[in-house]
Amino acid sequence: xxxxxxxxxxxxxxxxxxxLTIGSFAIAMLLFGLLVIxxxxxxxxxxxxxxxxxxxxxxxxxxxPLPISxxxxxxxxPGVKAVTHATWFGGTYQDxxxxxxxxxxxxxxxxxxxxEYLVGDxxxxxxxxxxxxxxxxxxxxxxxxxxxxxxxxxxxxxFPGNWEFNLVGIYTGATPKDDVTQFWxxxxxxxxxxxxxxxxSWVDHPGWYVVKLDNPDDAANIVKKIDQxxxxxxxxxxxxxxxxxAENFAKQVGNIAxxxxxxxxxxxxxxLLVTGNTxxxxxxxxxxxxxxxxxxxxxxxxxxxxxxxESISIALIGGLLGIGxxxxxxxxxxxxxxxxxxxxxxxxxxxxxxxxxxxxGVVAGLLPALSASRLKVVDALRRV
Amino acid sequence: MVRVDGTSSGxxxxxxxxxxxxxxxxxxxxxxxxxxxxxVGKGEFVAFMGPSGSGKTTLLxxxxxxDTPSRGxxxxxxxxxxxxxAGKLTQWRARHVGFIFQMYNLxxxxxxxxxxELPLLLTKLSKSERxxxxxxxxxxxxxANRSNHYPRQLSGGQExxxxxxxxxxxxxxxxxxxxxxGDLDRKAADEILDLLTRLCKEHGKTILMVSHDPxxxxxxxxxxxxxxxxxxxxxxxxxxx
Numbered sequence: 001x002x003x004x005x006x007x008x009x010x011x012x013x014x015x016x017x018x019x020l021t022i023g024s025f026a027i028a029m030l031l032f033g034l035l036v037i038x039x040x041x042x043x044x045x046x047x048x049x050x051x052x053x054x055x056x057x058x059x060x061x062x063x064x065p066l067p068i069s070x071x072x073x074x075x076x077x078p079g080v081k082a083v084t085h086a087t088w089f090g091g092t093y094q095d096x097x098x099x100x101x102x103x104x105x106x107x108x109x110x111x112x113x114x115x116e117y118l119v120g121d122x123x124x125x126x127x128x129x130x131x132x133x134x135x136x137x138x139x140x141x142x143x144x145x146x147x148x149x150x151x152x153x154x155x156x157x158x159f160p161g162n163w164e165f166n167l168v169g170i171y172t173g174a175t176p177k178d179d180v181t182q183f184w185x186x187x188x189x190x191x192x193x194x195x196x197x198x199x200x201s202w203v204d205h206p207g208w209y210v211v212k213l214d215n216p217d218d219a220a221n222i223v224k225k226i227d228q229x230x231x232x233x234x235x236x237x238x239x240x241x242x243x244x245x246a247e248n249f250a251k252q253v254g255n256i257a258x259x260x261x262x263x264x265x266x267x268x269x270x271x272l273l274v275t276g277n278t279x280x281x282x283x284x285x286x287x288x289x290x291x292x293x294x295x296x297x298x299x300x301x302x303x304x305x306x307x308x309x310e311s312i313s314i315a316l317i318g319g320l321l322g323i324g325x326x327x328x329x330x331x332x333x334x335x336x337x338x339x340x341x342x343x344x345x346x347x348x349x350x351x352x353x354x355x356x357x358x359x360x361g362v363v364a365g366l367l368p369a370l371s372a373s374r375l376k377v378v379d380a381l382r383r384v
Numbered sequence: 385m386v387r388v389d390g391t392s393s394g395x396x397x398x399x400x401x402x403x404x405x406x407x408x409x410x411x412x413x414x415x416x417x418x419x420x421x422x423x424v425g426k427g428e429f430v431a432f433m434g435p436s437g438s439g440k441t442t443l444l445x446x447x448x449x450x451d452t453p454s455r456g457x458x459x460x461x462x463x464x465x466x467x468x469x470a471g472k473l474t475q476w477r478a479r480h481v482g483f484i485f486q487m488y489n490l491x492x493x494x495x496x497x498x499x500x501e502l503p504l505l506l507t508k509l510s511k512s513e514r515x516x517x518x519x520x521x522x523x524x525x526x527x528a529n530r531s532n533h534y535p536r537q538l539s540g541g542q543e544x545x546x547x548x549x550x551x552x553x554x555x556x557x558x559x560x561x562x563x564x565x566g567d568l569d570r571k572a573a574d575e576i577l578d579l580l581t582r583l584c585k586e587h588g589k590t591i592l593m594v595s596h597d598p599x600x601x602x603x604x605x606x607x608x609x610x611x612x613x614x615x616x617x618x619x620x621x622x623x624x625x
Contacts, residue, residue: 003505006498010493288489292485295448295477296483297479298506
């Protein structure tokens with residue numbers, strides 16, 4: 001502690017240079033934080049996918065439906081605990097750019113399938129009692145300023161028309177990773193409206209099934225069984241684990257993780273050079289001072305750790321600043337909820353960020369620290 | 385008593401025997417110091433004079449444990465330093481040597497107080513004890529009222545007095561002064577020399593000083609003239625030069 005003042009005054013002797021280096025660190029760590037946020041957003045489906053759930057969809061494409069009769073047939077298979085279905089509605093709210101996932105669901109089985117989505121008992125009761133009722137995720141409700149009792153108009157795209165829903169509940173996630181940007185309403189409302197309109201292709205044909213297994217270890221067998229059961233029918237199925245489904249969905253956007261990691265690596269390599277250069281210049285400028293400190297009796301090891309402490313301090317201040325800014329950027333939610341429904345920076349990733357900053361600080365400071373510690377007093381004083 | 389004949393009176397604080405320092409430059413062997421003998425008693429003020437390249441500063445560096453000799457030995461207060469490891473030598477320097485340089489070499493980011501406090505950071509003294517020591521050192525050099533000033537706010541003479549305070553604050557065994565007045569005007573130089581003389585006479589400090597300035601050398605009890613690494617003349621010593 002007695003060296004803290006000495007460290008501080010040395011660190012800020014060139015305020016502009018130190019400030020710019022800290023700024024570089026802060027921007028790099030902000031970028032790191034944002035990359036992590038985006039990567040998590042793209043992978044959130046994969047990360048929260050239930051290990052014991054399967055997705056059954058149309059073999060041709062997931063936007064083609066499946067017959068409602070499949071529900072009972074799948075439910076009757078050994079090893080299947082529960083089945084539900086959902087249909088992608090694909091509407092917009094007030095403006096075409098206000099897009100978020102809307103699902104027509106079978107309420108009872110949906111609720112049992114996804115215990116991670118938390119809805120108050122009263123709200124759920126109200127949902128069951130009203131055919132036009134809807135439940136929205138807390139994230140999307142916050143974004144549009146919805147509250148329970150609001151009437152929500154949705155402009156249909158796949159199912160044209162102006163659809164109106166009564167918002168009776170708002171769900172939250174059991175963990176921060178759970179998607180709270182969905183909008184659920186009754187499949188019956190969709191199905192019966194389509195029937196009345198004389199529609200044919202989507203009547204009694206939900207979009208996909210979600211299957212809960214008694215034992216996740218049976219997943220491979222049951223996947224095979226389901227697809228074999230419906231093979232050579234008008235509606236062949238393609239069944240995957242929920243995780244594989246989410247991964248395939250994410251891959252349609254491209255190998256986001258690779259792109260983000262490549263950008264991150266370039267940023268940190270550049271940061272290493274910037275900080276290393278700052279420390280090397282700073283140490284070189286103080287050659288005479290290191291010599292004096294050595295002459296006074298300060299050890300080589302002291303100088304090594306002192307220079308490293310300066311480098312680490314820069315990294316830590318910049319790192320905390322950048323990570324703090326990244327965290328702050330999530331305070332107002334996702335800037336594009338339809339593309340990135342989840343927009344958060346978890347504590348463990350913040351710690352990883354601080355760790356990365358510290359590692360860069362150590363590596364950047366190591367060579368200058370070694371040169372200061374190995375300095376020969378006589379040679380250094382001769383140069384003064 | 386200062387002796388240069390290699391015979392010890394048994395009361396020497398500093399004892400140098402057969403000291404040699406050679407450098408190899410562009411394949412050529414340069415003999416900077418050649419078989420030097422010296423005994424310095426406690427409380428002596430010794431000045432080394434001689435032309436540039438005569439080996440004065442090399443001798444000072446060897447005495448301060450900043451460099452190692454090619455041959456010979458240096459013993460200070462019973463410790464032979466010539467065979468100490470670098471780590472031990474660093475610790476020894478902190479305990480026994482006070483350095484005063486021509487260019488003062490204060491740390492510009494620290495105040496006078498903090499500069500003087502530096503050697504004490506290596507000790508186990510508490511903060512209040514350190515303050516007490518620093519206050520006394522600054523009082524001795526007459527700069528108690530400048531303790532919060534930064535080096536850039538002080539004159540050259542004042543900076544050198546702070547450097548002297550830094551050199552004496554940990555009460556080292558001896559002081560090594562390398563051209564302490566070389567960068568000062570006559571008046572400031574005299575003040576520094578007065579201070580060094582006072583430190584020797586009133587506080588019993590042993591001082592070894594390198595200087596080109598004959599007036600500075602006049603203050604010393606013994607003056608040793610070096611040329612090409614050898615002792616060529618000595619005044620005020622107890623043995624033949």
